[in-house]
Each structure stands twice: as C-alpha cells, then as structure tokens.
Amino acid sequence: xxxxxxxxxxxxxxxxxxxxxxxxxxxxxxxxxxxxxxxxxxxxxxxxxxxxxxxxxxxxxxxxxxxxxxxxxxxxxxxxxxxxxxxxxxxxxxxxxxxxxxxxxxxxxxxxxxxxxxxxxxxxxxxxxxxxxxxxxxxxxxxxxxxxxxxxxxxxxxxxxxxxxxxxxxxxxxxxxxxxxxxxxxxxxxxxxxxxxxxxxxxxxxxxxxxxxxxxxxxxxxxxxxxxxxxxxxxxxxxxxxxxxxxxxxxxxxxxxxxxxxxxxxxxxxxxxxxxxxxxxxxxxxxxxxxxxxxxxxxxxxxxxxxxxxxxxxxxxxxxxxxxxxxxxxxxxxxxxxxxxxxxxxxxxxxxxxxxxxxxxxxxxxxxxxxxxxxxxxxxxx
Amino acid sequence: xxxxxxxxxxxxxxxxxxxxxxxxxxxxxxxxxxxxxxxxxxxxxxxxxxxxxxxxxxxxxxxxxxxxxxxxxxxxxxxxxxxxxxxxxxxxxxxxxxxxxxxxxxxxxxxxxxxxxxxxxxxxxxxxxxxxxxxxxxxxxxxxxxxxxxxxxxxxxxxxxxxxxxxxxxxxxxxxxxxxxxxxxxxxxxxxxxxxxxxxxxxxxxxxxxxxxxxxxxxxxxxxxxxxxxxxxxxxxxxxxxxxxxxxxxxxxxxxxxxxxxxxxxxxxxxxxxxxxxxxxxxxxxxxxxxxxxxxxxxxxxxxxxxxxxxxxxxxxxxxxxxxxxxxxxxxxxxxxxxxxxxxxxxxxxxxxxxxxxxxxxxxxxxxxxxxxxxxxxxxxxxxxxxxxxxxxxxxxxxxxxxxxxxxxxxxxxxxxxxxxxxxxxxxxxxxxxxxxxxxxxxxxxxxx
Numbered sequence: 069x070x071x072x073x074x075x076x077x078x079x080x081x082x083x084x085x086x087x088x089x090x091x092x093x094x095x096x097x098x099x100x101x102x103x104x105x106x107x108x109x110x111x112x113x114x115x116x117x118x119x120x121x122x123x124x125x126x127x128x129x130x131x132x133x134x135x136x137x138x139x140x141x142x143x144x145x146x147x148x149x150x151x152x153x154x155x156x157x158x159x160x161x162x163x164x165x166x167x168x169x170x171x172x173x174x175x176x177x178x179x180x181x182x183x184x185x186x187x188x189x190x191x192x193x194x195x196x197x198x199x200x201x202x203x204x205x206x207x208x209x210x211x212x213x214x215x216x217x218x219x220x221x222x223x224x225x226x227x228x229x230x231x232x233x234x235x236x237x238x239x240x241x242x243x244x245x246x247x248x249x250x251x252x253x254x255x256x257x258x259x260x261x262x263x264x265x266x267x268x269x270x271x272x273x274x275x276x277x278x279x280x281x282x283x284x285x286x287x288x289x290x291x292x293x294x295x296x297x298x299x300x301x302x303x304x305x306x307x308x309x310x311x312x313x314x315x316x317x318x319x320x321x322x323x324x325x326x327x328x329x330x331x332x333x334x335x336x337x338x339x340x341x342x343x344x345x346x347x348x349x350x351x352x353x354x355x356x357x358x359x360x361x362x363x364x365x366x367x368x369x370x371x372x373x374x375x376x377x378x379x380x381x382x383x384x385x386x387x388x389x390x391x392x393x394x395x396x397x398x399x400x401x402x403x404x405x406x407x408x409x410x411x412x413x414x415x416x417x418x419x420x421x422x423x424x425x426x427x428x429x430x431x432x433x434x435x436x437x438x439x440x441x442x443x444x445x446x447x448x449x450x
Numbered sequence: 451x452x453x454x455x456x457x458x459x460x461x462x463x464x465x466x467x468x469x470x471x472x473x474x475x476x477x478x479x480x481x482x483x484x485x486x487x488x489x490x491x492x493x494x495x496x497x498x499x500x501x502x503x504x505x506x507x508x509x510x511x512x513x514x515x516x517x518x519x520x521x522x523x524x525x526x527x528x529x530x531x532x533x534x535x536x537x538x539x540x541x542x543x544x545x546x547x548x549x550x551x552x553x554x555x556x557x558x559x560x561x562x563x564x565x566x567x568x569x570x571x572x573x574x575x576x577x578x579x580x581x582x583x584x585x586x587x588x589x590x591x592x593x594x595x596x597x598x599x600x601x602x603x604x605x606x607x608x609x610x611x612x613x614x615x616x617x618x619x620x621x622x623x624x625x626x627x628x629x630x631x632x633x634x635x636x637x638x639x640x641x642x643x644x645x646x647x648x649x650x651x652x653x654x655x656x657x658x659x660x661x662x663x664x665x666x667x668x669x670x671x672x673x674x675x676x677x678x679x680x681x682x683x684x685x686x687x688x689x690x691x692x693x694x695x696x697x698x699x700x701x702x703x704x705x706x707x708x709x710x711x712x713x714x715x716x717x718x719x720x721x722x723x724x725x726x727x728x729x730x731x732x733x734x735x736x737x738x739x740x741x742x743x744x745x746x747x748x749x750x751x752x753x754x755x756x757x758x759x760x761x762x763x764x765x766x767x768x769x770x771x772x773x774x775x776x777x778x779x780x781x782x783x784x785x786x787x788x789x790x791x792x793x794x795x796x797x798x799x800x801x802x803x804x805x806x807x808x809x810x811x812x813x814x815x816x817x818x819x820x821x822x823x824x825x826x827x828x829x830x831x832x833x834x835x836x837x838x839x840x841x842x843x844x845x846x847x848x849x850x851x852x853x854x855x856x857x858x859x860x861x862x863x864x865x866x867x868x869x870x871x872x873x874x875x876x877x878x879x880x881x882x883x884x885x886x887x888x889x890x891x892x893x894x895x896x897x898x899x
Binding site: 069072073097101103104105106107108109110111112113114115116117118119120121122123124125127128194196197198235236237238239323324325326328330379380382384385386389429433436437439440441443444447448 | 782790802880
C-alpha cells in the first residue's frame with residue numbers, strides 16, 4: 069500500500085492548482101479518496117469525529133440492495149426459462165440473468181457517474197457519493213429487457229434535470245432513481261408497461277402479466293400464490309419482485325441506522341389503511357383483496373424500503389417523516405386500485421410526496437416556531 | 451426531593467485515559483490569560499512586559515466594555531505579551547514569584563451586602579469574567595439582572611473531571627459563593643447535580659439555591675440543557691451561568707478579600723501516561739504536567755474536552771473556563787480503503803462498524819475527520835444527540851444563509867456552539883457545525899446590540 073500511496077503523492081501536485089491536470093482535480097480526488105481515507109484532521113470544533121463518512125453510509129445502502137439484486141438476477145433467468153417451458157439449474161438462471169442485468173448496471177453507473185464527475189469538475193467540488201446508490205437502484209426498478217439507450221437517456225435526464233440543476237447531491241427535490249424511471253416510463257411506455265416487457269425474451273404465446281396487471285383488470289384468479297409473490301417468483305422489474313429479500317435489505321438498513329424506520333413503517337401503515345378502507349368499500353373485486361397483498365405485489369416493498377427512505381428527498385423532520393411515509397403508502401394503493409391507466413402507483417406516489425416533503429417540513433417547523441413564540445408571550449405576561 | 455430531569459437524547463463517547471482520583475501539586479511557574487477565551491473581548495493592555503503584578507492586578511480590559519478587568523491570577527511579573535497576526539494579543543504571560551500575594555479587596559459579610567457591592571467587588575478584582583450569560587456565552591453584563599443563575603455540579607463531556615473532587619472540603623467557600631450569586635439575580639440560583647455522579651455534601655447540602663437533578667448521556671451537563679428544562683430562555687431574556695469551581699473563587703473573594711484563583715485541573719486522554727488531577731491556579735502552563743507524562747507520537751493537546759476544547763501547544767496554557775486538559779493522537783494519516791474495512795476499533799454512532807457490538811469499549815480516538823466534506827444528506831442523525839425542542843438541521847441551514855428572523859424563530863438564543871458538538875461529531879457530511887453556530891451567534895450579537 070505504501071507504494072500506491074507514494075505514487076498518489078507523486079501524482080497529486082499535477083492535479084492541484086497550477087498543475088497541468090488541474091481540470092481533472094475532482095476526478096483525481098474521487099479516486100484518491102476511494103483508495104485512501106484522507107489525512108485531514110479536525111481544524112475547528114470537535115477534535116474527534118465519527119468514523120462513518122458518506123462513502124460508508126452510501127455503501128451500506130448498496131449492501132442492503134445486494135440480496136434483492138442477486139435474487140432479481142436469478143429471477144430474470146428463472147422467468148425467462150419458465151416462459152419457454154423449461155426449468156434449469158441455479159447457475160443457468162443466474163448466468164442468463166447476469167447477461168441481462170449487468171449491462172443495465174454498467175450503463176447506469178457509466179452514464180450517471182460520468183455526468184456526476186463532469187459537474188463536480190465544473191463546480192470544483194469533491195465528487196459526491198449519492199449516485200453510487202441511485203446508480204444501483206435504477207437497474208433494479210426497470211424491466212430486464214429495457215433497451216440500453218433508453219436507460220442511458222433516462223439516467224442522463226435524472227442526473228442532470230433531477231439533481232444537478234438543483235445543485236447536486238443533497239439539494240435535489242425528487243428521488244433521482246425514480247426520476248429516471250418516470251422519464252423512461254412516460255417517454256417509452258411501450259418498454260416500461262403492459263404485459264409484454266416483464267419477462268426477458270418471452271415467447272408471445274406466454275402471458276407475462278404481472279400480479280398488478282392482473283389485479284387491475286379484475287383477473288384475481290390468475291394471481292400467483294401469496295407465497296410466490298412474497299418470495300418473488302413473479303415477473304416484474306429486476307429487483308422489486310421479492311418482498312422477502314427486500315426485507316432482508318430493510319433489516320440491514322435499520323440495524324445500521326442508515327435508513328429511517330419511521331418512514332418505512334409509515335409507508336406500510338399508510339398502505340394498510342388505504343387497503344382496509346377499500347376492503348370496507350368493496351365496490352369491485354380488486355378492492356376486496358386483503359390489504360397485505362398490496363405489500364407483496366409490484367414495487368410497494370421496494371419503494372418503501374429503498375425509495376421513500378432516501379434522506380434527501382424525504383421529509384427531514386421526525387414528525388414529518390411519519391406524515392410523509394403514511395401518505396406515500398396511502399396514495400400508492402389509491403392509485404393502484406382507482407386509476408385505470410397504470411397498474412402501479414408507488415413510483416408516482418413517492419414522486420408526488422417528494423414534491424410535498426418540504427411543505428410538510430415547513431408545517432412541522434412552523435408549529436415549533438409557534439410553540440416558542442407562545443412560551444415567550446406567556447413569560448412576558450407573567 | 452428535587453425533580454429529576456431525564457435526558458434521553460445524547461451520546462456518551464467512552465474514551466481511554468480518564469483521570470485517576472489522585473491530586474498532585476503542579477509547580478507551574480508560568481500563567482497566562484488568553485483574550486480569545488472571552489467571546490467578543492477586545493483587549494486593551496494595562497501593563498507592560500516586566501511590570502510587577504499581584505493576584506488581582508488588572509492586565510487588560512475590554513475596549514467595548516471597559517468596566518470588565520482581566521486580572522493576574524498570581525503575583526509575579528509580566529513575562530511576555532504574545533501577539534499574532536495584525537498584532538492581535540494572543541496571550542499575556544505572567545511569571546509567578548511563588549508568593550501568591552493578592553491585592554486586598556476587603557473582607558465582607560455577604561448577608562449585609564447589596565447587589566451593587568457584590569458587582570463592584572467582582573468587577574474590581576477581576577473575578578467577574580467567571581460569570582457568563584446566555585444568549586451568546588459572553589461575559590455577563592453587570593447592568594443586566596438575569597432571570598436566573600445556573601451552576602453545574604457536573605460535566606458530562608468525554609473524560610470530564612469530577613466536580614465532587616474539585617469541591618471536596620471547600621463547602622464553606624462554595625456556600626459563600628452561592629450566597630453572593632443570589633444577590634445578583636431577580637430569580638433563583640439553580641444548582642444542577644447529576645443523579646449518580648454527584649455524591650458530595652458540598653453540593654447536595656448547599657443552601658439558598660434550588661437543587662435540580664439531571665441524568666442521562668452527554669450533553670446532560672451542558673448549561674443549555676439545564677436552562678431548557680428548568681427555565682427556558684425567551685427572546686430578550688438573560689440568564690447567567692458559572693462553573694462550580696469558579697463559585698469557589700467568588701466565595702473566597704468575599705470571605706478573605708483576596709483574589710485566589712486556586713483550582714484543580716484534570717489531565718486526561720489516551721496519550722497521557724498518568725492521567726490525574728493537579729492543584730494550581732487559573733491559566734497555568736501545561737508544560738510541567740506533560741513533562742515525561744505523555745506517550746510517543748504526533749499528539750494534539752487540548753485545553754478542555756475533545757468536543758469543545760481548543761488546541762494548545764505543548765507549552766500552552768489552560769483556558770480560563772477549562773478545568774481539564776486532554777491529549778489525543780493526531781490523525782494525520784491516510785488509511786487504505788478505510789471506508790470499506792470492517793473497523794473493529796472505530797467509533798461510530800451508526801452501526802455500520804462492528805464495534806457497536808461492544809457498547810462498553812473504551813476508544814483511543816484521534817483527530818482524523820474520516821472523510822471529506824459533503825452536502826447535508828443524512829437526516830435524523832442530529833436529532834439523536836440533540837436534546838432540545840429545536841430543529842438542528844434547519845437552524846444550521848438558517849445560519850448558513852444568515853436568515854436572522856428564521857434563526858431567532860428556530861431558537862438560536864437557547865443554544866451555544868457546545869450544544870452542537872455532538873452533531874458535529876456524528877455528522878456524515880463532516881460539516882464544521884460548531885464554527886457555523888458560533889458565526890450565527892456572533893451575527894445575532896452584532897445585530898441585536
């Protein structure tokens with residue numbers, strides 16, 4: 069390691085001010101800090117600092133996604149061979165899945181990180197690690213057969229217009245991964261919705277409808293068993309199908325304290341309340357499905373665990389988090405059942421609440437301010 | 451029986467190198483006052499190098515508040531006036547003659563004194579600066595009548611010294627000091643003790659004060675926390691506060707008429723060979739206590755605790771408001787893939803390092819920041835260590851954009867930079883939060899004056 073460090077120390081001046089490659093300073097810095105935690109010591113304030121930094125924070129989220137990613141990769145293969153009437157061994161499924169999923173990951177990271185580096189360079193800032201998570205999320209929420217150029221355009225749109233125009237990581241209003249998905253969804257609906265896209269290279273004779281698609285048209289008898297939906301042996305976006313493996317990720321996020329349990333729990337609570345309300349109403353067969361089935365269909369669990377909890381775009385106050393999460397779950401199920409156009413409502417629901425999160429925080433903070441003013445008035449009148 | 455205030459949010463950072471309860475005399479020859487210890491103070495010198503002084507002889511005063519004198523803690527002669535950039539005065543060093551003679555300010559019977567008498571005597575002797583006010587943490591204004599005075603009987607910061615030991619055997623002086631303080635406020639003098647740590651009768655049997663009991667992790671000993679629970683500060687109000695050891699100085703002034711700044715200082719930290727207590731006077735040089743008493747390596751010497759203290763040189767001086775010196779390793783090293791490695795010996799409030807499995811482990815932490823500065827991303831983490839009815843992230847952002855109305859509305863008067871020290875420690879984005887808060891407080895002070 070010493071040789072590597074020596075090499076970096078030797079190269080560093082070239083990238084610093086006055087050096088030949090100063091324009092690439094952010095890029096050099098990104099690689100240097102990837103290899104070595106910097107030697108910066110506390111200059112002001114507290115003399116000791118928590119060992120966690122943004123890299124580890126973000127990396128923990130990636131680790132939490134890995135179970136869903138591995139299962140999703142396998143499932144891409146499994147669903148493909150199933151649609152062809154074949155059952156093959158684990159390795160064959162995974163290999164097929166990798167052939168579909170790896171390019172998605174490579175394109176997502178390549179395009180996204182490229183733009184991030186460029187913007188960091190222009191701003192003379194260090195490269196933020198936010199996209200490490202977004203870049204992994206995006207492949208998990210698109211269908212396996214999505215044309216790569218469409219993915220690339222979606223990612224570019226999300227990073228530039230969803231994030232960088234707001235000032236970069238930490239300043240964005242909308243979840244970048246969902247912005248990418250929404251862009252692709254509306255720009256290329258043929259590849260992002262319907263019954264045909266959720267299984268890779270599916271023969272036309274095989275019905276590839278997702279449980280949500282079936283449920284929306286009232287076709288409840290074709291729903292897979294709850295067991296299959298929970299463990300994820302169903303068609304869908306790459307990483308969203310297995311509630312079980314998503315929950316494993318949730319446990320990692322909550323144990324490490326990286327994601328907010330308040331948001332996660334509230335999303336499920338909101339979905340449950342809306343589901344129960346529909347059960348009471350019972351105007352059609354879809355309304356009558358047990359509320360918990362919403363959790364194991366489509367992207368509900370994935371949205372609740374990985375999307376709604378994005379600390380930048382969610383509410384930032386403790387009380388706000390409960391309201392924000394609850395409304396996401398509530399509106400997601402509402403869209404699913406009432407809206408005839410889209411079978412899935414989680415993406416739109418989270419994006420909608422992203423827009424409202426600052427307003428929720430504003431209300432919560434205002435109540436704190438009012439409380440303080442009231443106390444002051446009481447003290448004056450005493 | 452007093453009410454028990456239980457602080458839930460906070461964090462005790464367990465460090466190696468707590469002081470053993472042995473007290474030795476520190477034979478320090480040099481003592482110094484550092485104008486930077488006093489928020490907003492602009493010193494005007496009253497002595498020259500070589501002048502003979504006694505304890506209580508004014509060394510300088512504050513240009514903007516000329517009633518406040520800063521006096522020599524010992525008798526001897528002025529050895530040096532150290533200046534920095536733009537001739538800013540950094541330290542006024544006095545060489546002690548070992549006699550500890552004080553100017554005589556006259557004994558007095560506290561019970562018969564009026565408020566003005568107490569104020570005058572404290573100002574004249576240079577004891578006054580031990581009284582600080584909230585908001586802003588500046589030296590108290592003698593024309594203000596605070597709604598309450600807060601005395602902390604414990605410190606909850608990492609490696610904090612034991613206040614019981616400081617006061618052991620000084621019950622009379624302590625009570626006299628408290629009695630003098632009661633003259634200064636229209637309200638109560640609050641003596642805030644810790645449910646488990648405070649055991650001594652000097653604290654628990656103190657009279658003419660309201661004793662409040664606190665428990666819970668740091669910052670349960672911070673005065674802002676006490677104020678917020680007992681008598682919250684509103685706009686336009688002022689409270690004063692003073693450390694328990696300084697109450698002794700006040701007491702001695704009235705009992706003996708002398709400025710006697712005797713105090714104890716704890717030497718702590720993982721890099722100290724024999725962490726223990728020293729008997730000395732205010733502003734003592736740390737040279738003698740560190741001699742042959744620290745381990746090898748590149749070290750950081752801190753006057754105060756690791757959260758809020760200030761860096762001093764190896765031959766520096768203990769700060770006016772500090773009773774505690776900490777020595778930790780510097781963290782100026784690169785760590786290969788440190789963000790990815792398991793990190794069994796790393797401290798983190800997040801449970802992303804396996805060290806969380808050992809909650810009672812004591813750490814040897816260095817000054818490395820462990821990462822580069824980033825935009826605010828993680829949310830909710832500050833709230834875990836910030837026990838106020840204040841939104842820390844929102845307040846910090848309001849300060850950063852210098853929105854004065856919003857800062858006021860969000861409660862800036864109720865806090866001090868030290869209250870944000872834990873936020874700064876746990877911040878994933880590595881923002882210099884205490885500096886930001888100090889800038890906010892300075893801005894408010896200027897706008898409001």
